[in-house]
Amino acid sequence: MISEKFLMGRGRHELSNEEKQVLEDGIESVRQVPARKQIVRAGDLIETSTLLIEGFVCRYMDDREGQRQLVAVHVPGDFVDLHAFPMKRLDHDIATLGPVKIACFEHRTLQTITERYPHLTKKLWFSTLLDAAMHREWIFRLGRLGAEGRIAHLFCELNARLEMIGMAEDGQFMLPMTQPDLAEATGLTGVHVNRVLRVLRERELLTFKGGQVCILDQQKLAKLAEFEPQYLYGTHTDG
């Protein structure tokens, strides 16, 4: 069951069986998309939203010279562009990192859900707010941390999120990003990311090679990153 993934591991807000079924019935199609492919363009009027089932996608904005700034990285179970449902257009682009599998939901289906299932609607809403909480953490990372802290913070976040869904264990996980990608996420240059990774490796905190991340000392890394993971566990309750 595909809809099962939605919100899996996030807080303790798994869906009820009925809600899973409602969502499952709303799936309009399931698609595979290859790596490094844009799936939504900023400004497009869109009629469907995308639940990520397998793989990684990112959201980003371009500056005047075409340089990207990543604003989010999504992992399986994330409803990538659900916010496009109330907003209708996106202010940014979305692209796959590695190859992915996604489920598409038409907005009129979602509209029906909001009219009939306020409880499920609140969970959909909640999931968009988790994204906003991550945005805030990214603002903090860029505004207050130096290069080492930023890289460390990003890896801490991804590790925590992937652990929740069983895709990381013991600080180890696969991540289809290159060093330039990390630079786009952290507001650094590719060259400097390389140097920072070397330092982190030499300090035996972390290795990153060919998409394989090994966090060697989670405590020290979290300290360097000033990482506090509560924001990932929204404490939604159902009033």
Place this chain on the structure above:
Amino acid sequence: MISEKFLMGRGRHELSNEEKQVLEDGIESVRQVPARKQIVRAGDLIETSTLLIEGFVCRYMDDREGQRQLVAVHVPGDFVDLHAFPMKRLDHDIATLGPVKIACFEHRTLQTITERYPHLTKKLWFSTLLDAAMHREWIFRLGRLGAEGRIAHLFCELNARLEMIGMAEDGQFMLPMTQPDLAEATGLTGVHVNRVLRVLRERELLTFKGGQVCILDQQKLAKLAEFEPQYLYGTHTDG
């Protein structure tokens, strides 16, 4: 009518008269709060959410040494911590900048609204997504712009938002922030903010003195900031 302010000027999503009335009836209390006072602390369990009626508030996170990073500035008509309704706790602090007037809504009232008025619920949801869109713009600002661009971008955003609600005209508006506050918003030091402001003044783009902002050349400032205001006008439609 207090609820009238909510979403005023944002896109064209003003509320219907019925919706305004529903919201108006939901107001539990109206309070005045003096300048520079914390109104919500990170991690607190909260039962009410706050609509800003007059004045400015900011949201921020502290780093290990207690330095703040602002993650949002709110203007009248913003539902400051509506996201606390689905989330129950905040991951950050909220404080007033100048003195403010706020309206408080109990979460059980909002809960009733979500059960009876899906249409209004979607607008509430939408307003939290506008905040998320602003977060993304802040990520872009910090990740891709230099000091001048960041300051310019922040002023462009505030100018645009205040114009929508009739609090800015001709690039002029009051803003109860100090230079250190600007530093906390832009990830710079107070000293450097001062130097950047001097440069912007010398280039006749902008003056900022004692809380009074005068944007002298909106075009040039927007260009320097790589500012594109579409994100402020969510294009919500009602499916």
Place this chain on the structure above:
DNA sequence: CGAAGTATTGACCCATTTCAAAGCATGTGG
């Protein structure tokens, strides 16, 4: 084997920070 993307390293440069001091308002109590 060659091509293209990815990773690595060095040298130099510049934006921003840091540290330090002084100048200005504003408000309070004597």
Place this chain on the structure above:
DNA sequence: CCACATGCTTTGAAATGGGTCAATACTTCG
């Protein structure tokens, strides 16, 4: 009405983190 404290703004000089440019290796993969 003055004295003093407090917080904001301004400026200078020195230190530094990260950027830029340029060259070289390492991997896949066709």
